[in-house]
Amino acid sequence: MSADSLDVASRFDVAYVDADGVERSVKLEELSRVKLEAARPVRSFPSYAGQRNYPGWYWSATMGRLVGFESWVERDHLIAIDFDPVVTAVASQPFWLRWSVDGRLRRHAPDFFVRVAGGGVLVLDSRPLDRIGESDREAFQATQQACDLLGWRYAVWGTMNGVVVANQRWLAGYRHPRCMDEAVAAQLREVFAQPLALMDGAELVGDPIATLPVLFHLMWRHELEADLSLVLSDRSIVKTAMGAGGRRG
Template identity: 50%
Template sequence: MRTFRWSRGERHFPGWYWSATTGRHVGFESWLERDRLLLMDFDPDVVGIGSQPFWLHWHDGGRERRHAPDYFVRRADGSAVVVDVRADERIEPKDAEAFEVTRLVCAQAGWRFERLGIPDAVLLANVRWLSRYRHPRCLHDPAAARLREVFSIPGPLMVGADAAGDRLSTLPVLFHLLWLQVLITEDTTVELLGPGTIVHLARGVAR
């Protein structure tokens, strides 16, 4: 509902992010919105993401107000979430009012509303790294099959990459499988991905 504009001297940083979930570009208006968009794209329960989805109009008793939420998210179970992204310290009274009105309206529509702030730094760094390998072109079926076999038993990331073949060809596939969460680590919020990170096949995934 809003046009993304770029001009010299602006204090915010709009742009387009290619979403693996939708196969299309999704807009953002700040680095924080981009970071949250990245994490939504990584979430396997998210099946659709749209930016600036609608205008919400209301009267605050003194004047007409309007607000465009940042994202509309469709989840795998069919439910919907309307998302606004704003750091805690940047929420002014008028923002708090807009978020509360949005929450009330979403409840009437049967949607959930979330206001998201700054994400966990370690989680974001790990997902940002994996996002470099999110495109389907990184998937090579023979290497993926070998990696699923190797990591059916938990083991260090680099050891498994070497066991599956030449690491120059297996690592991009390994990172793509981690992005898809076919392969997983114990906790991406605790430590940065590295050669010794323990990787294993996700539960329910065939070898």
């Protein structure tokens, strides 16, 4: 960082919880050297009667372990992150960013830290755009400034397209490696080398009870593809993805 950037960065400090559960504090300029994908969440995901949001845990195919979320909107974003083939790691509630405004201490924990192929970073907050208040805007602006200093991308995602969410959620049901059968997968890749209706291709390979889980797993892995902006159905046109080489899960 330049001298001017270091001066701005000195406004911030950061706390995170390492893989061993130890809370650590660092200067902002040191954060890029921390393996945040291995960090534990800085806050918990409590569940109680009358709660207005819906926290939980999602098994990430990218990470091979559970990742927490605080709302259904966050869950939808987490599934989208997990589905993205360029994502190599994700962590939820990865750190506290702390700063002062007119002598008043503020802090904010972004919802997700995302590492992508090539080493780039996306820091993400999930919030329906019509529920962003003044305090949120201040926190998001501070987080944007901190990420800019680190050379990281920062974004606030709102509610996603309902059809895309439903399709990705369906495919996520088949993300686990147990859904894979390599013998069936090889036949499906061959059958869908030419675009074909989903169920027609599944039936050509065998009993759909056995072939559909593998087909959906291959779609999750981006080895087979369909237009997910349209409702996924037995008539959806499926084809082998260009350059399909498989991915985790």
